[in-house]
Amino acid sequence: MVRIRGRLGRGELSGVARAAFGGRELVSVERLRGGSKKGVYRLVLDDRTTGIAYVWNADEDYWTDVATQDRSDPFGHASGLDLFETAHAALSSTAVRVPRVEMLDRSRSLLAGEVAVLEDVRGGTLEALWERDPGRAGRVSARLGDVVRTMHDSRRDRYGRPGIDRAGVDPVEWLVLCRALRHLGEAAARVDRIAAVEHRLLGLLHDRHAAVAPRTEYGFIHGELGPDHVLVDDHDEPVLIDIEGAMFFDIEWEHVFLELRFGSRYSHFRRNDLDGDRVRFYRLAMYLSLVAGPLRLLEGDFPDRPAMLEIVEQNIGRTLAQLS
Incomplete structure (x- = not known):
């Protein structure tokens, strides 16, 4: 798949939206600012439903030279769906509010990378x-x-x-x-x-x-x-x-x-x-x-x-x- 770094659009993310939300059509995509290890995109559907897609792959990760990829190292590279899912479960178990998960995908069949689609918390930071x-x-x-x-x-x-x-x-x-x-x-x-x-x-x-x-x-x-x-x-x-x-x-x-x-x-x-x-x-x-x-x-x-x-x-x- 050839694309500009960090600029996924409707074509690339339509399959992700269908997997997360069913038959509704993806009408627009907004790449959200910030983040150096993953891409963060707002998905807008034809019924005004929105969701947030996290995308982890080499094109979205600007840390090309990291000290260690060892996930058992507390200071190892903190990136990827496995770390997200484990942290999400641990925080939820202590009654900490984190965005609701709509869909997780490790298959790389929907996109060239791991993907999570989450609740869109619209109140801003x-x-x-x-x-x-x-x-x-x-x-x-x-x-x-x-x-x-x-x-x-x-x-x-x-x-x-x-x-x-x-x-x-x-x-x-x-x-x-x-x-x-x-x-x-x-x-x-x-x-x-x-x-x-x-x-x-x-x-x-x-x-x-x-x-x-x-x-x-x-x-x-x-x-x-x-x-x-x-x-x-x-x-x-x-x-x-x-x-x-x-x-x-x-x-x-x-x-x-x-x-x-x-x-x-x-x-x-x-x-x-x-x-x-x-x-x-x-x-x-x-x-x-x-x-x-x-x-x-x-x-x-x-x-x-x-x-x-x-x-x-x-x-x-x-x-x-x-x-x-």
């Missing part, structure tokens, strides 16, 4: 709601805080993705350190301001890692929970999307990301039982990942370059501020 209606967004954010606490209080004694056991593996904090050291090297090779203080950042990473005490219990986290990954339904309930990276892990890892993405609205998620040493260590590791990762992505043909460059610049600043 929480991020957009903040701009339109801050009061309503505040209520949704408070409910999201309750959802996140429910997730994080779901515990087990092994870290990793749901449905995958990892026994006898390195401590979580060691995995984070190894990943952060790799990201520091990548960032220093590409950013002069990071290279100028690489040795200081190296020492700081080791010092913060050394301060972290061992742990043997882990909470269930989304993995990349920003306001753009939360939809709002007709009842003002938060609906989580982009869930393939969900896993059992240190909840401090998620809180560092929540703090970064929600800013002053982080108060909805704050809790008093976080390990401060882990938070300090994970902040630095997270900032380095958000310098190295986007720069690696930009070495390919990812289209939204200004947004990625803005993420890089913000996190260079955050990284350097850790030395103050």
Whole structure:
């Protein structure tokens, strides 16, 4: 099948729509913005029914150079129908609202790739709601805080993705350190301001890692929970999307990301039982990942370059501020 990268249309998706919704005709397709590992398309049918198609294949995945495809690795490439389906089931079992599944297809007979068709939650993202209606967004954010606490209080004694056991593996904090050291090297090779203080950042990473005490219990986290990954339904309930990276892990890892993405609205998620040493260590590791990762992505043909460059610049600043 020959087509332009990331631009499926009615011809390609009509069979997907028929499989999900029966005999109704697909009248239009809209590719939704965002996403670097899968294509996201709104399907509009002749009776005004809509659905969302997720498409996983090589043409939709801009991460052509990933550290590992090992799905048992918590930091492995979080993409594909298997990870989506397992995460969807695990989140649903903890009463977390995720879009309803209409159809799953692994056959690759409908399309050159794996496909899921989901409920179309039409209330937009929480991020957009903040701009339109801050009061309503505040209520949704408070409910999201309750959802996140429910997730994080779901515990087990092994870290990793749901449905995958990892026994006898390195401590979580060691995995984070190894990943952060790799990201520091990548960032220093590409950013002069990071290279100028690489040795200081190296020492700081080791010092913060050394301060972290061992742990043997882990909470269930989304993995990349920003306001753009939360939809709002007709009842003002938060609906989580982009869930393939969900896993059992240190909840401090998620809180560092929540703090970064929600800013002053982080108060909805704050809790008093976080390990401060882990938070300090994970902040630095997270900032380095958000310098190295986007720069690696930009070495390919990812289209939204200004947004990625803005993420890089913000996190260079955050990284350097850790030395103050």
